[in-house]
Amino acid sequence: MATTAYPMQTTPRIDPLDPPHRLLMAPGPTNVDPRVLAAMSKPTVGQFDPYMFKAMDEVQTMLRSIFKTNNTQTMVVDGTSRSAIEAAFVSTIAPGDPVLVCCAGRFGMLLKEIAERCDAEVHVIERPWGEVFPLEQIEQAIIEVKPKLVATVQGDTSTTMCQPLEGLGDICHKYGALLYTDATASMVGNDLRVDEWGIDIATTGMQKCFGGPSGMAPITVSDRAVDVMEQRKSIEAGVADGAQEITTNRIRSNYFDLPQIFDYWGPRHLNHHTEATHMLYAMHEAARIIVEEGIDNVIARHRLNGMAMSAAIEGMGLKLYGDQSHRMNDVIGVVIPNGVDDAAIRAQLLNDFSVEIASSFGPLKGTIWRIGVMGCNARKDAVLTCAAALGNVLERNGVAVTPGKGIEAALAVYEAFESGN
Amino acid sequence: MATTAYPMQTTPRIDPLDPPHRLLMAPGPTNVDPRVLAAMSKPTVGQFDPYMFKAMDEVQTMLRSIFKTNNTQTMVVDGTSRSAIEAAFVSTIAPGDPVLVCCAGRFGMLLKEIAERCDAEVHVIERPWGEVFPLEQIEQAIIEVKPKLVATVQGDTSTTMCQPLEGLGDICHKYGALLYTDATASMVGNDLRVDEWGIDIATTGMQKCFGGPSGMAPITVSDRAVDVMEQRKSIEAGVADGAQEITTNRIRSNYFDLPQIFDYWGPRHLNHHTEATHMLYAMHEAARIIVEEGIDNVIARHRLNGMAMSAAIEGMGLKLYGDQSHRMNDVIGVVIPNGVDDAAIRAQLLNDFSVEIASSFGPLKGTIWRIGVMGCNARKDAVLTCAAALGNVLERNGVAVTPGKGIEAALAVYEAFESGN
Known part of the structure; x- marks a missing residue:
């Protein structure tokens, strides 16, 4: 092999991390709640420690x-949001199974892609x-289509829309289909009633309305879906008692094999x-914060702050994007005025005010901004x-906006709420 | 649907986390270095923040x-150790590809299983x-076999053995095969020279010799392996410029699609x-600690402390497990004396001394203990x-051991090192 010097021999010393203080108002990741950060630094325990099992049980509860479910199989997948999507799909869908994907944004496209990679018969x-x-x-x-699985996105961040889901489960079950919902960007900020x-x-x-760090993905699975997955179950040879139990049509992934993950989280x-011990600590505290405040109060708080943000946008003379009657509480779309340089505005906002907002993807790239009010930033x-920062940056760039009126409009939303109107 | 009350209505208040203070001497997870814990609580930045890219670049360096590589494609997978194994396999192996798995322990069995789930033609x-x-x-x-991929485990924690790998790459390349190595339990504690x-x-x-938390998995990929993976590359529709580029034989996973992850980590x-921002912060600091001390010094420290631990075991009259000339520096196998109740001893060790050690899996379950000296616990x-704790617990359980002689033997190892012998 080559005897090139390893990079370290020429690598400068790397300084300790010293991240800037950002106000993260893109639709995730959001600032992690300081209580969650503190929980992450608690002492490590072993993976079979009785305390670890207690913490896992509490997270499940x-x-x-x-x-809003009684599902026994409610836990986390150790990965970012899309890891749980893939775990759900690969554990449910065998090659050739018909899947119906409802697609109206980038994350519908992602569901389609993941289903394709499972070699499902994908209908969109x-x-x-x-x-x-x-x-x-x-x-x-x-x-x-007569699908085995109907796949929906509750809140597609790319478009800021929130898909109504009430009644959809009954429809799916009437035709023998399972209902999957990606609630990555919507959950905790919008009502989600799984059962x-x-x-x-x-x-x-x-990393969104939970107010925690990216890298851990909650999932809940109904008994009906568990039954489908368990038909494809196998136990890992290294931990099986006796010979390994392998079924036909084995789940194509070890890491995302939900029946194995159920056995890990189960008795x-x-x-x-x-x-992931310290991420579990983060999850534990993020959930505790939500339970303390009450899930419905947390949703109402996201709604209020989302309304205030959209009022500010309209108040300063900008146009909201999309059907507002179906907007997610926690993500506001803003039409970028004609002739305005999206990237330059966002860079100035970040550099001068340390405030982050986002643009979008695909057909909306550079045409809308997306502002998130998520987790502890829904305040x-x-x-x-x-x-105020966005208004100022736009004004300084010659855009005809009225930042003061934006703030007044937002304050009016808060005042109406406080006075009970 | 059922109108059963949601559990929270009957759920008692959940207290803040307050984990016990453990000395984790099982072969991982180990205690996270306090510097790493501190780094994890730094302020969150957005995923496209220039600071985020700087932190990612530094982690790669x-x-x-x-x-010990110059591989451009060196980064982390957002998941536990086995997530990176699966990413490596699913990105390399197309269905029907011949794979040779070298199996001499539980983690060899895991490689076999993951290869099977990729529908490889698996030879063991x-x-x-x-x-x-x-x-x-x-x-x-x-x-x-003429395999496309040869899969090995450097340090199989289940057996404490360290597979010699020097020269194996040349052998693989001579026959057109790629060489994969699972270094989960061995790396940083034992020499690994990728290039x-x-x-x-x-x-x-x-979570082992890196001294960080579980949940993030470093990976490095040679140009030769990148070429193989890139032949199966596709770009996600939601972020592709123009039509989605899909090749035949697309990688079966989105989450573990390494070419997509290369694009994410690349320019x-x-x-x-x-x-996973805060796990990346942990990785950054864990790597900084290793680079500061010097990788070869860190390996030597694991070796010294592993020798001291094995000397203590023999000194107190217990028998070491396995071929000591090929033992991992950081994991020591101890034969459980006849008639001793493995679980009872470990429970007493945990409850009285808050010290965790482990047993093993499969044929070794209940027949050996495994003691890890990993990361900041290699001291x-x-x-x-x-x-001392193990000796005391065994003594109190009527096992004929000489704990004092064990400590003396360990001290002798440190003294010989300090005096340069």
Whole structure:
């Protein structure tokens, strides 16, 4: 082999981390709640420590209440949000299974792609970006496709829309389909009723309205979906008692094999991966914060702050993007005025005010900004600061906006709320 | 749907985390270095923040030096150790590809299983647990099987053995095969020379000799392996410029699609997942600690403390497990004396001394203990404390041991080192 010098011989000394202080108002990741950061630095325990099992059990209990479910199989996948999506799909879908994907944004496209990679027979229905599906359109497609799984995105951050899901579970079950929902960007900021709405699998992430760090993905699975997955179950040879139990049609992934993850989180605590201890600590505290405040209060807080932010945008003379009656509480789309340089504005906002907002993807790249009010940033001072900073940067760039009126409009929303109107 | 009350209505208040203070001397997870814990609580930045890219670049630079490689594609997978194994396999192996797995312990079995789930044509060669493979045996199998990938475990924690790898890359390349090595339990505690030994893909975890938390998995990929993976590359529709580029034989996973992860870590920073910011902070500091001390000094420290621990075990009259000339520096196997109740001893050790050690898996379950000296626990007081505690518990359980002689033997190892002998 080559005897090139290893890079370290010429690498300068690397300084300790010293990240800038940002106000993160993009639609995730958001600033991690200081209580969550503090929890992450608690002492490490082993993966089979009785205390670890207690912490895992408590996380499960709290997640059930946040998902509004009684599902036994409620836990986390050790990865970012999309890891739980893939775990849900690869554990449910065998090659050739028909899957119906409802696609009206980038994250619908992601569901389509993940289903394709599972070698599902993928059927896609679409809506223009910025719209949601009427349930009748989904039902019609279910009748035609007869899918094993119907895949939806509750809140597609790329478009800021929140898909209504109430009643969809019953429709899916009537035709023998399972219902999957990606609630990464919506959950905790918008109502999600897993049991009442008949959602069989819902997944999310920690870096948005949970107010935690990216890298751990809550998931809940109904008994109906568990039954489907368990038919494809196998136990790892290294931990099986006796010969390895392998079924036909084995799940194509070890890491995302949910039945194995159920055994790890269940009373057998059968070893699979080594649970990400300190991320679990983060999850525990993020869930505790939500449970303390009450999930419905947290949702209402996101709604209030989202309304204030959208009022500020309109008040300063900018135009909101998309169907506002179906907007996610926690993500606001702003039409970028003609002739305005998206990247330059965002760079100035970041460099001068240390405030981060985002643009979008695909057809909306450079045409809208997306502002998130998520987790502990769903609060008055964060909304006002972001609005004031954006207004100032636009003004300095010659855009005809009225920042003061934006702040007044936002304050009026808070005042109306406080006075009970 | 059922109208059962959601659990929270009957769930008791959940207290803040307050984990016990453990001395983790199992072979991982180990105690996270306090400097790493502190780094994890630094302020969150966005996934496209210039500071985030700087931190990612620095992690890559440091990981290259720790892997002893110049590989451009050196980064982390956002998941536990086995997530990187699966990423390596699913990105390299197309269904039907011949793979040769070298299996002499539980983690060899895991490689076999992951390869099977990729629908590889899996060929396995075995050694009894507690032994390593002579390179001639591997070469002979390569000649017979003509594999696309040869999969090895450097340090199989289940057996404490460290597989010699020097020269194996040349053998693999001679027959057109790629060499994969799982270095989860061995790396940083034992020498690993990715470039010099011709290893095409090596993966590891953070919760062992890196002294970090579980949940993030370093990986390095040679140009030769990158070429193989890139032939199966596709760009996600939601972020592709124009039509999505899909090749035949697309990689079966989105989350573990390494070419997409390369684009995310590379100069294009093409969005894939949302990088696990605070785990990246942990990785940054864990790597900084290793680079500061010097990788070869860190390996020597693990070796010294492993020798002291094994001396303590023999000194107190217990028997070491496995071929000591091939033992990992950082994991010591101890034969459980006849008639001793493994679980009872470990429980007493945990409850009285808050010291954790482990048993093993499969044929070794309940027959050996495994003691890890990893990361910041590869130090004198941790070794002496663990040895003294184990000796005391065994003595109190009527086992004929001489704990004092164990400590003396360990001290003699340190003294010989300090005096340069």
